[in-house]
Structure formats: structure tokens, C-alpha cells
Amino acid sequence: MRTARIASIIALEALREQWKNRFFQLVVIFSGVLLYAALLLGAMAVEQERRVLLDFGQGLIELAGLASVVLGCAYAVLRDMETKTIYLILSRPVPRRAYIAGKYAGILLGAACAMACMAALHILLLKFRGAAPGAGYAAIIFSSWLKAAVAGALTVLVSLISTSALSALSMAGIFWTLGHFTQELRFISSRLSPAAALLSKLLIWIIPDMGLLNLRDAYAAASAAAPAWGMIIGYSAVYSLVCLALASFIFSRKEF
């Protein structure tokens, strides 16, 4: 209970930091401008303006959310270590796992607020062009946030293992990319020798399953079954918690 209270205080502080961060503000403003620019691309699709405006906007919101979460997670702990702020925090009775959880939650909250603002702007633009966002809009934005959450947890872990923000960002990018190609990777692994296939399968299972969280494609294929929310939320929670638990473990063994 006490740990959760401390984590929530750190989360609110991280959220405040995130809002004050110039890069974060820039991402949000730039995404807003790009969303507006999507009107032009939509107009070029003539009779398919709604579809293009919808896809371009949702894609931008996802990228902006991902950028803010991954950058926030890559620098959150490392910045405190560089500026020595961490000594001030950890000199108080702050459990290290509460510190990690609080930072992560604050960054996710910031991204959720930013994505909600961008989605509101996007819906306004769609309405302005006489189009409706359609069924599943909120679910798609939520799944984009879940993707960012999973990538963010992985980034926190890599940033603590490597103590380099750049390598954490690179690894997040690589896992993000591979996570969308798991079907293809499975196909490749089925062509390998049994031993290599087993090893590659293990690796494929460890790579975050972004395909599961990509609800844009699921909604587009109307023949597909309704999203398995239990699986989607459960998987995101387990993946993020395991990464954060390992990150907390590594952090707890660091000496300051």
C-alpha cells in the first residue's frame, strides 16, 4: 500500500515532467499540425477521403504516442542518474520498484493524455470533412497506447541493462519492427532445422506480439472475429510487468 502511494507520487511528478518537457510538447504540436495536413492527403484520395484521413490520423497518433513513451522511458531513469537527482530520491524511504513503476506510470499517463487530445482533434477534423470516425475508433487508439506501453516497458529494461538511452531506443525500434513481422518470422522458422526452429520459436515468443495489438488491421478485415480483449490486455500487462520487474531487479542491484 505504501509502495503504491509512493509510486503514485512519483508518477504524478513524472507526468508533470513529461508535460514540461519541450520535446514532448513539440511531438504533440507537430502531430497536431500533421493531422491537419492529413486533410490534403485525404483530399487526394477523392472518394476515399474518409479512409485516408482516418488511417493517416490513427497512424500519426500511434507514432506520436510511441515516440513520447519510448523517449520518456529511455531517458527517465538515466537523466535522474546523470543529474544526480536520483541520490535525493533514493536517500528517502523510496522503494526502488516504486520509483521504476512510478516513472513508467507517469510517462504512460502523459502519453494517454496526449493521445486523447490528438484523437479529439482528429475526430474534429473528420467531422469537419463530414466523415464519422466509425466503430472501433476508441479501441484502435487504446490498442495503440497498449503497444506504446509494451515498447516503453521494454525500453526501461534495456536502458537499465545498457545504461545508454541510444541503445535502448535502438532496441525498442528493432523489437517494434520485429513485433509486426511475427507471422513472417514463424513462417521462416518452420523452414529451419528442428533445433534451429526451436531456438527461433523461443526468440519469436519473446519478441513483443505487436500483431496482436494492431487492431487497425483486425477492424479492416470485417470477417475477422471481434478483438480478444482479455488476451490483448492480459498479454500487454504480463509483458510490461515482466519487463518492469526485471528492470526493478537490475535497478535494485545498482549502487549509488
Next chain:
Amino acid sequence: MPVKTAAFVFAAAMLALAGYVSRLSPRPDYPQADAIKSTAESGLEDASLLSMGFRRLAADVNFIRLLQYYAQPEEPSGGRLRQEGKDGKQAKVFSEYYVYGLAEAPDNDHFEGGVYAELKTRAMHLLSLDPYFSYAALYAAGALAFNVNRPAEALDVLFYAKQYRPAEWKYDSYIAAIGYSKAGDPARVADVLDKAVSSPDCPAMLKQQAAFFNKKIGRNRRAYEIYEDIYLHSKDEFYVRNAARQMALLKGKPDTFAVTK
């Protein structure tokens, strides 16, 4: 085993277990990366967009390119349509941007013809990215079957799209219309296309074809109604202007119902 290593192994095992369970859930049926019919120029772009999970966006970008490609007025021999300059002036090359009302449109007499050799390749490429993009399939098939007279290629596009949406009745309507068109039966083509015209996502080009076939068999009132629908609802300048012209020609003309074989 040191504690740190054990923690890593345990975490990896947990992630692998979660990954194993998640991959048991059903996924929408999309062509795998090796089945994407990328062109030499589009391979990198396709890979980049797919790797970010932007399959639909990749199809959208290629649909805009397809529209622009098909909007470039072509000569019957295949080159870009030119209007000979008078008094030694330079010949005018028409821009595809007339679709958006940003350039001068060629008149209707000039618009007949054109080969559009890459039309099917481009359509198959974008459908391999998003085979559920039914508007694109209908648009490309309509252009191939009724405008550039390559019904076999149109059927290839439709049958490919139908694999992913077997219950899509508009594909069946188009396939039937192409069949009747090949058999030289404009009345049946008009009847079949008429069903598709009532759908809100029917391309203006197909509506124009339906109106044309109705006009051809003397069903002038129905042709007028379809042109009016294009005039009121289409966002494509070219079709809107043509619909206005056709409405003026058809206004007050009685139905003759001259069904010809």
C-alpha cells in the same frame, strides 16, 4: 546459477510463455510479406510501412498513386495525352491534377483511349497490401473491364479480392457485368451494375458506366438518375462535370427501352 542470470532466465521464460499463449489467438487473414506484389520502386516503402504496422496506410498511399496514374490522360497508343499547339505553340501535356480541379481537364473527346499498361500491376500491389480495400478492387476492375477493355485482367483483380471477402456481393455483380459485357448484352450489364450503383461505396466511375449502359439501351430516366447521383455526391471533378453535361443532354428525353442485343 547466479541470481542475476536466474532472474533473466525466469523473465525470458515468462515472456516466452506469454508470447506462446498470445500467438494462439486468431489473426485476421492478410497476405504475408513474401506474398506482397511489390514493384521494384515500392519494396523499401512497403517494408517500412509494414514493419510499423501501417498496412492500411501503405495501401492508401498506393491507391492515391493509382488514381493519379489513371488520371493521366493517355493517347490510345499509350503515351501521355498531348493537345497539339496551334500556330507553332508548344503542345500541351495534360496534368493528372485536373481530378482535384487544379489543372485544365481534357475534354471528353480527348479522354477516349489510353492503355494504362500498369493498371493491373498497381491494383494487385495495393490489394496485396490490403485485400479488404474493396473500393480499390472495384475501381481498378471497373477501369480495366469497361474503360480499357481488358476484362480478363479485371477478373484477375476481382477474384483475388474475392478470396479475402467471399461474401462481397458487389464483386459478384461486377463479375456478372463483365461476363454480360463480353457477351454483348448491354441490357443485362445495366441491370447487374444497377444493383452495385445503389451501394454508398460504389466508385463514381462504375456509376458512370451504369448510366452509360442505361442510356445505350434507351433507359434514359434511370441514366439521368444515376448521373444526378454522381453530380450530387461524387468528389471527383471530372465525373461531376461529365454528369452535369449528360444530365443536360438527357433532360426531358423519354424512355425508349430499346433493348438491343
